[in-house]
Amino acid sequence: MPHRSTEHEVLAVVFQVRQLTTRNPQLSVLLWERAMEPQRGAWSLPGGRLRHDEDMTSSVRRQLAEKVDLREVTHLEQLAVFSEPDRVPGARVIASTFLGLVPSDATPALPDDTRWHPVDALPPMAFDHRPMVTHAHTRLIAKLSYTNIGFALTPKEFALSTLRDIYSAAIAHPVDATNLQRVLARRGVITPTGTTARSGRSGGRPAALYRFTESSYRVTDEFAALRPPN
């Protein structure tokens, strides 16, 4: 049976919760504007062809580094493969997407062609990059519910009101700060630092600060209770 050779590309969906205006913070995604055909002027996910001497994770790190300082990407993981035979014009290209997260207090310098766009107001996008963003957002929402992945979106220390704003933006639903604190503290996902910060709001009492207990990714749900004592 005949097999046509294929090319392979890696594409990164990098999210940051950003305070764009005086409104609430918004989940945003890193995109660059295509200066050449095909689809000149449409916005693309950062990434590109896999080189013959690198694996996908090395490739996505190399290509992301052209757009953003990698020290600011606190989480990066494989997501999914998009393999529709005709997803791009010309030779077949199979795309693997990665999820990248940047903390809300990072201020990465960006190249001229690159910008953050709110996920709920995406510009015209190239090829199948819009469904890739939607898929990554869906996965992020799920992962926020059963893992500690929030560490990668937040500052190192934060007040509960900040945590609530970040989760609300990422989940795209309002979240109650007290519920959030209850669930995450019971699971041991967040820990009080024992210090306080002045509230940004006039006249407020100082807010207790929290941090994520661990800053590497793990599943945190309570089903762990089924596992043996150690």
Next chain:
Amino acid sequence: MPHRSTEHEVLAVVFQVRQLTTRNPQLSVLLWERAMEPQRGAWSLPGGRLRHDEDMTSSVRRQLAEKVDLREVTHLEQLAVFSEPDRVPGARVIASTFLGLVPSDATPALPDDTRWHPVDALPPMAFDHRPMVTHAHTRLIAKLSYTNIGFALTPKEFALSTLRDIYSAAIAHPVDATNLQRVLARRGVITPTGTTARSGRSGGRPAALYRFTESSYRVTDEFAALRPPN
């Protein structure tokens, strides 16, 4: 910059909890024995090259159908990409793995070259197929803890002792039936059928039967409580 073209293959890690002997059931994986070089005699995951006119899910379904009746595969999803440049000899081949699950009471007919192997006693395996099985097993364990994926490993109706045996085999740790029932029932993942079955053990009273509330995959953890009322 030069790009070498690559081939792409799909490989399925299909698990079933099987009662092999009089011992407890064991999580097993579907493998076929290579009749030709390279790596003649080593055991491989089912799958193969992606055709130019099919996407990956179509491809893995087509190739799995050569090994097992697809009606018996109750869950199939993309897992990960293995893209080490030299993972196989000759031209570069990037592999995408899929997780497949078969209920414990299915008895699929297998071709002569194909057999179920206990995950904790794998035979000599081809290329990087062993780490693919390990990765898929790790993902299955995680998914059992925060989703209803157990539906795809169990009979339609089951006693709690059967459910416990299946989870214990899949998680590779003993699980307590009462704890399991408590966690899964509280989350609405399993529901009593209202009927009973004769216990297989002599003299036991009839066991209450349960079923999975839904037979499509979803995240079931309680973090849903943070979402708004609807």
